Amino acid sequence: MNPTPRKSLKQTDLFRYPIVDKKLVLRRPGENEHTSNFFETLAQRKSITKLGALNSHDLDYLLWYACKVKEIAVDNGYILSHRPSPSAGAIHPIDILVHHPANDFLYYYSPLDHSLYQLDFEKERTDSFLSHISVAFPSRQATLLWFVAHSYRTEKYYGDHESLIWRDSGALVQTLQLTATALGLGSCPVGTLAEPYVTHLHGNFKSISSGGGIIVGSI
Numbered sequence: 001m002n003p004t005p006r007k008s009l010k011q012t013d014l015f016r017y018p019i020v021d022k023k024l025v026l027r028r029p030g031e032n033e034h035t036s037n038f039f040e041t042l043a044q045r046k047s048i049t050k051l052g053a054l055n056s057h058d059l060d061y062l063l064w065y066a067c068k069v070k071e072i073a074v075d076n077g078y079i080l081s082h083r084p085s086p087s088a089g090a091i092h093p094i095d096i097l098v099h100h101p102a103n104d105f106l107y108y109y110s111p112l113d114h115s116l117y118q119l120d121f122e123k124e125r126t127d128s129f130l131s132h133i134s135v136a137f138p139s140r141q142a143t144l145l146w147f148v149a150h151s152y153r154t155e156k157y158y159g160d161h162e163s164l165i166w167r168d169s170g171a172l173v174q175t176l177q178l179t180a181t182a183l184g185l186g187s188c189p190v191g192t193l194a195e196p197y198v199t200h201l202h203g204n205f206k207s208i209s210s211g212g213g214i215i216v217g218s219i
Contacts, residue, residue, distance in 0.1 A: 001160035001162075001163075002160060003088070003158045003159065003160050003161050003163060003164050004158065004159045004160060005089075005157060005158055005159075006156075006157055006158060006159055009076055009156050009157060010155060010156050010157075011156075012152040012153070012155060012156050012207070013206070013207075014152075015150060015202065015205050015208055017108050017117070017119055018119055018120040018121060019108065019117045019118070019119060019120070020117070020118040020119065020120045022117070022118040023115050023116070023117055024107070024115060024116040024117075024118075025113075025114070025115045026057075026059070026060035026063065026064070026114050026115060026116065027057045027060040027061070028060070028064055028114060029060075029061050029064060029065075033061075034061065034065070034182070034183065036182040036183075041178055041181050041182045042178070044181050045177055045178055045181045046181075047177070047187065047188040047189060048186035048187065048188055048219065049137070049188050051141065051142035051186045051187075051188070051215060051216070051217025051218060051219065052141050052142070052217050052218040052219070053101070053141045053142070053143075053217060053218060054142070054143050054185070054216065054217055054218060055218060058183065058185060058216075059098070059143055059216070061183055062176070062179055062180060062183060062185065062216060063096075063109055063111075063114065064114060065084065065179045065182075065183075066084055066085065066172075066175045066176045066179040066180075067083060067084065067085070067096060067109065067111050067172075067175075067176075068083065068084075068111055068114050069081045069082070069111045069112050070082045070083060070084070072112075078153075078156065080092075083111065084175055084179075085168075085171045085174075085175035085176075086168075086171050087168045087171070088154060088158065088161075088164040088167065088168060089154070089157050089158065089164075091153050091154050091156075091157060092111075092153075092168070093149055093150045093151060093152075093153040093154045093165060093168060094147045094148065094149050094150070094165070094168055094169060094172055094211050095108065095109070095147070095148045095150065096108075096109040096111075096145050096146065096147060096148075097109070097119070097145070097146040097148055098116060098143065098144070098145055098146075099130065099133075099143065099144040099146070100143055101140050101141055101142075101143070104123070104126070104127070104130075105118055105119060105120075105121070105126060106118075106119045106121060106126060106146075107119065109145075121201050121202075122201075125197070125200050125201045126201065128197050128200070129194060129197040129198065129200075129201050132192065132194050132197050133190065133192070133194060135192075136190060136191060136192060137190075137215060140215065141217060142186075142188075142215040142216055142217030143215065143216050143217060144190075144213060144214075144215050145176065145213055145214050145215070145216060146194070146198070146210075146212075146213040147169055147172060147210070147211030147212050147213055148198065148202070148208060148209075148210070148211065149165050149168075149169065149208065149209050149210065149211035150207065150208055151165050151207045151208070151209065152206070152207035152208075154168075155207065165211065166211075168211075169211040169212055172211075173189050173212070173214055176214055176216070177189075177214070180216050184219070185217065185218065185219065186216070186217055186218065186219040187214055187215065187216045187217075188214065188215050189212065189213070189214050190212060190213040190214060190215060193212060194210050194213070195209065195210050198210035
């Protein structure tokens with residue numbers, strides 16, 4: 001079905017992440033700290049499965065250039081935003097969860113303040129999700145970025161909204177891969193959707209599902 005803008009906004013429930021009182025403020029790049037040729041970046045982009053661990057601040061810069069909010073606008077109490085990756089209606093329904101191989105927990109990336117917030121998901125569900133990912137990437141050293149699709153955000157503005165979520169996810173993958181390439185990093189989209197593990201992780205909250213993910217590491 002073709003998505004259509006709603007004449008009146010749909011009322012939806014909001015999900016709140018179980019955030020632990022641990023905030024990691026990420027580094028911001030200095031002016032002209034990174035430069036690259038756009039067309040060379042396009043030509044060099046490729047998926048690489050064998051990746052090493054990220055070096056200090058690699059993730060900070062990747063998320064800053066690819067995901068950080070640049071401008072915001074408030075519409076009926078909802079925050080719309082301009083970011084490097086396009087999104088239908090500037091809604092950006094996809095959140096990013098971060099997992100470093102040495103950790104047994106996940107972070108939530110805040111694109112507003114460029115910080116990581118540790119999450120207190122149920123341990124058994126977190127372990128099940130990570131075990132599923134390890135089937136595709138055993139002994140993974142790269143960092144995992146997972147897309148959590150809050151489709152109710154887009155459904156608020158659009159009828160038959162489902163295809164818009166997948167377009168947003170695809171655009172985000174491309175933006176992250178190109179940014180990683182420009183920074184001299186390697187990346188690879190993850191084939192699985194990791195369901196039902198992602199929905200279980202979020203307590204089977206209605207209208208939350210997996211949007212896929214990507215690993216990023218050193219080459």
